[in-house]
Amino acid sequence: MAIKILAAGDIHLGLKVTGLSAGAGEFSARDIWKRMVDRAVLSNVDIVALSGDIVDRDNRFFEAVGPLQAGFRRLGEHNIRVFIVSGNHDFDVLPQIIKAGSHDNVRLLGEGGKWEFEKFVKGNEAVQFAGWSFPVQHVRDSPLKRFDTGNIDPAIPGVGLLHADFGAGDSPYNPVSLADFAITGMDTWILGHIHKPQELNISHPYIFYPGSPLALSSKETGAHGPVLITISNNSVGRAERVFASPVRFENISIDISGCESEEALRDTLVSGLLDRSLSFGDELQDVSCISYGLMLTGIHSNPALVESWSSGMKDDFSHETGGGTMILVHGTDYNIQPEVSNIRELARQNSPAGILARTIVAIEDGEETEFLKNLLAEWKENHREMNRKEIYLHLQKMRLPDDDTDEKGKQFILTESKRLLGNLLQQKSE
Ligand SMILES: [Mn+2]
The missing domain is CATH 3.30.110 (Translation Initiation Factor IF3)
Incomplete structure (x- = not known):
């Protein structure tokens, strides 16, 4: 019998979707949590795994406590375990809510910033969870450096839960890198913090952000929704979205x-x-x-x-x-x-607009002017200067050999001249 885990991070209970136009209706984190619970029951999952920032902030205690505890209770009634870690938003409020509820099926892992481990067995399948919770709002020194592999049974699939800022070296929200995870010996890491769902490493260890199950603002583009991962034949599968954010x-x-x-x-x-x-x-x-x-x-x-x-x-x-x-x-x-309708007429004028128009006409007619020749020389110089810069060195191999031809330069000057001319004319007409 496979072990099914429904996973999400960054629910931010207490928040509603912002940025929708008037009359779109209201969408709240609380509703998405309810739907997740319903789906967990309906799909007979064994575990709900939550990777932090489940509650938006401590001032959301009263908004979050009811729905969260109702959900925990319903999951408990259906024998579904909850493994959860806190993030930078709910480092203080999540432990409070969990303690206030005393739900036997819910386990906050790594409270106080100490790694905790828990095994789950179902028939001939098993999984061991490792988790660490934010003890304070800011964590600059990653706890992965203190991960003790001695706690891990290499014969059982390992799933880690961690709220962390992947690839952001100077982040105050637990900066982590691929190398940090590689030494843990765990098979899969379910991360929280980044709201955009993404798979960070597909080979071993499998690392992903399930993302916020509800797209909370217009900045959160693309598909969102909770995911399911399945453990069968002693190995952990890839995350699959179970339903989409409304x-x-x-x-x-x-x-x-x-x-x-x-x-x-x-x-x-x-x-x-x-x-x-x-x-x-x-x-x-x-x-x-x-x-x-x-x-x-x-x-x-x-x-x-x-x-x-x-x-x-x-x-x-x-x-x-x-x-x-x-x-x-x-x-x-x-x-x-x-749109400039009288460009040839404009090209005869001696104003800045006239010079730009003349340049456009010259390029389109395949002619040369002194001004265009100088611009082209300047473009080439700047272009070469940019390509010599160290940060672009690794791109050198991908560079086309005819990258700085007259043709390319003229195309660039043409586009920019049109844009500038447009701006100039618009200013005049305003
Ligand atoms: Mn966070």
Whole structure:
């Protein structure tokens, strides 16, 4: 019989999703925790493993204590064990809540910053957990350096629970590196702290952030949700998402060039948002709303008009995917270049705009000007200077041999001249 572990970190009980447009409804960490408990019961998991920052802060004690203890109790009634460690947010409040509840099925591992170990056996499968909890808010010296492999039975799969900042050497939140984990002898590490789900090392040891099960803000883009790992035949499998966060955030860039009417703009934006949403396929199955940070790009005769046409999207836009997911927009941003219709006429003027226009015309016509020649020489010098820099040395091998041709330089100057000219003309018309 396989051992099934439902895992998540960074639930941040007490928080609600922020950044959604008005009218999107409310999504709370408390609801996602309830759903996790329901799923654990429904899927007959053996263990729920939580990797810290389960409660947002100590001032959330009263908001967190009820749902957390109700969940622990329900898991206990179904014989499901809970292994949990505290993080930098709940280093003080989590032990309090767990003590106040006295649930036999819940084990806080590593309280007070000392490693603790516990074995779990089911039929002919077994797993040993190791865990360490934040004793204070800031930890600069990683406890992995004090991990005693003498506590580990090499014959049984080992799963570690740790709240830690992977790959951030000077972090005050328990900075750790791959090498620190390699010497522990554990098979799998379930980490907390980083909200973006990610697998850090796929070979032995398997290290991953399950991430926050609910996307808590527009910064938390991509798929989120609790994961399941299974231990069978004495080995630990890869994490698989069991359900998706009901909210998903994404960023998108849409080129609106050629949208000369409000209707054309709306069509382009709606189909851009819909196409991207449909491209996620099954990943949107449990997602009630997908919210976009929208960037409008391209060339337009009147960028200010595009801004006014689309200014209401942030609060008013909503559109169904057809699969039950609502598409929303939580922010709009613009990078639109004004279209210059009279560029040849402008090129005859002796203003800064005229010089830029002349440069653009020269490049597009394949001609040379003194100004362009100087710019090109300067670009080449800067380009070589940059490539000589030490931090780029390891990229040298990947560099194409014709990296600093006139062609490349002219393309760069053309793009920048257009951008600058656009800005200049826009300033004039304002
Ligand atoms: Mn944290």
